[in-house]
Amino acid sequence: MKLKQELLDICLQDVSKRISHYKNEISFIKESIESNDKVSDEEGESGNSQLLEDLEKNLNYLNDAQKAKDYLNLVKPNVISQNVVLGSIVKTDSINFYIAISKGKxxxxxxxxYIISIQSPIGQLIKSKSVGYQFEFNGKSYEIKAIL
Structure with a gap:
């Protein structure tokens, strides 16, 4: 189960970095808006509208990252299942998957x-499946050889 914990830690570190980045961006944007408020010309107004759009985008990104962190907190690395569930390592005949969030290789x-979300297209294909299940994705065939 050490491997599962390592993969989960990679996901948690990634999400924590994103949260920190978005918080810094939001803080920077708020400071810029305050600076622009001190300058009351028409250019400042259009600049503020762009900053407000950027602020809203970053708030949404932050919200999504915090939801991802909450979702990862549901993963129990010591749970073993016969079927593919959140937190499973799925070994196929050619590729290994870790079911958590969409992160990539x-x-x-x-x-x-490949760290993938259960909501991703391939995650949906293998969700609740067991060893021996065969599936096709992007024109390539796979068979689940092990679920850890």
């Missing part, structure tokens, strides 16, 4: 894992 102990 990572390498742990010289082995590649």
């Amino acid at each position: 990572v390498t742990v102990s010289d082995e590649d894992y």
